[in-house]
Amino acid sequence: MAPSALEDLDWQSVYERPELSVRAAIIKLRGCDARLQALSPDLDALVRVAFCDAAYNGGWSHLQQDRQLCALQRGCDADQWFGHVELHSVKSREKWQGYGQSAYDINREHVRNTVPLQSRRMKYLPWLGV
Incomplete structure (x- = not known):
């Protein structure tokens, strides 16, 4: 993690300073990206x-x-998301009470809504770097 970038983040500031939450999300995503690049360059x-x-x-x-x-x-390529890993999951496919969707559905829907080029992803490009 990047403690200096998040030193002001606590349970009070998370409600008062949304930029800290965005910063935390970006740091987490970039950390994931670095781990993936190390595992599968x-x-x-x-x-x-x-x-x-x-x-x-x-x-x-x-x-x-x-x-x-x-x-x-x-036929499933573990190095491909679309049409491969996205279709196979250990997550429950039972609908959660109060959500109307399963953990699997929620997880996969978010990726479909944010990652493909025709999705909402375009507005995040300046921060994601890809």
Whole structure:
């Protein structure tokens, strides 16, 4: 993490200074990106963004479990999100009471809404760097 960049972040400031929450999210996503580049240096930048978005919402360990599950499936490329890892998950597909969606649906929908070029992703490009 980057403690100096987040030294003012606490439970009070999170409500008063939204830029700190955005900064924390960007630091977390960039940390994920660095971990992915170290694990799989040949991953496409857009694939890394999709993986990190899924990890941001669902956890790094779940992303790695989903990639392993994909790798066990015939024809599934664990280094590709769209059409591959996105279809295989250890997350529950049972709808959560009060949400109307499952953990799987929430996680995958967020990636679909934010990562593809035709999504809302374009407004975040200056901060994500990809």
